[in-house]
Amino acid sequence: METRAVKIYSQVNKNVVLRVMKGHFATTHSHINYFMDMTGLKSRLNEAKGAASVLARKYENTTIVDTIVCIDGCEVVGAFLADELTRAGVMSMNQHRTIYVSTPECHTGGQLIFRDNMQMMIRGKNVILLLANVTTGKTLNRALECIEYYGGQTVGISSIFSVIKSARGIEVNSIFTEKDVPDYMTYETAKCPLCQKKVLLDAMVNSHGYSKI
Ligand SMILES: O=C(O)c1cc(=O)[nH]c(=O)n1[C@@H]1O[C@H](COP(=O)(O)O)[C@@H](O)[C@H]1O
Numbered sequence: 001m002e003t004r005a006v007k008i009y010s011q012v013n014k015n016v017v018l019r020v021m022k023g024h025f026a027t028t029h030s031h032i033n034y035f036m037d038m039t040g041l042k043s044r045l046n047e048a049k050g051a052a053s054v055l056a057r058k059y060e061n062t063t064i065v066d067t068i069v070c071i072d073g074c075e076v077v078g079a080f081l082a083d084e085l086t087r088a089g090v091m092s093m094n095q096h097r098t099i100y101v102s103t104p105e106c107h108t109g110g111q112l113i114f115r116d117n118m119q120m121m122i123r124g125k126n127v128i129l130l131l132a133n134v135t136t137g138k139t140l141n142r143a144l145e146c147i148e149y150y151g152g153q154t155v156g157i158s159s160i161f162s163v164i165k166s167a168r169g170i171e172v173n174s175i176f177t178e179k180d181v182p183d184y185m186t187y188e189t190a191k192c193p194l195c196q197k198k199v200l201l202d203a204m205v206n207s208h209g210y211s212k213i
Pocket residue numbers: 027028029030032034035036037072132133134135136137138139140205206207208209
């Protein structure tokens with residue numbers, strides 16, 4: 001599958017590259033015809049830093065940010081985003097005058113929780129939610145509910161790739177959209193035309209990557 005990867009370069013920073021693979025893939029919430037391989041963007045220092053610098057442009061000098069909540073394994077990008085915002089003079093109103101980078105635990109049944117020792121990073125805090133992929137928006141909405149439940153205020157949403165433009169009135173700040181990926185499609189699992197044509201799935205995918213089936 002790796003040989004089928006195509007590189008898509010960010011319009012604003014050519015060092016930020018999304019690798020996509022065409023095929024038939026199942027996520028937790030939909031079927032898609034491109035797998036977004038975020039491995040490099042999430043784990044290589046220079047790529048993660050590049051992604052963070054693109055995402056930071058949205059928030060520089062405009063927003064108070066106390067905490068970045070990372071979903072989809074985006075902690076490295078999250079740490080660079082915190083650094084970029086701090087350098088740009090973004091204020092943190094919490095006691096320690098710094099930005100927390102945090103991830104909820106995915107509990108049995110997919111519920112997102114913050115343990116007691118983590119909740120101070122969310123309660124009464126200004127939060128940026130950071131994801132790798134937003135397709136149906138179900139994962140995004142679950143994360144927003146989690147932040148709200150623990151008393152945080154989401155002041156921004158960022159994602160490396162997003163099909164969704166806004167959630168709960170907040171714009172999704174993304175580096176790539178479906179317009180960057182020619183003929184990108186997402187289908188409700190039960191109505192997937194590839195399944196109807198008996199096209200076998202290439203892989204099950206989630207934020208960790210893919211497993212061929
Ligand atoms: O559908 C995706 O968002 C998705 C595309 C992809 O290529 N790889 C991948 O892991 N996903 C994951 O699928 C999950 C479902 O996204 P939503 O449909 O927006 O809830 C998210 O956790 C994404 O990270």
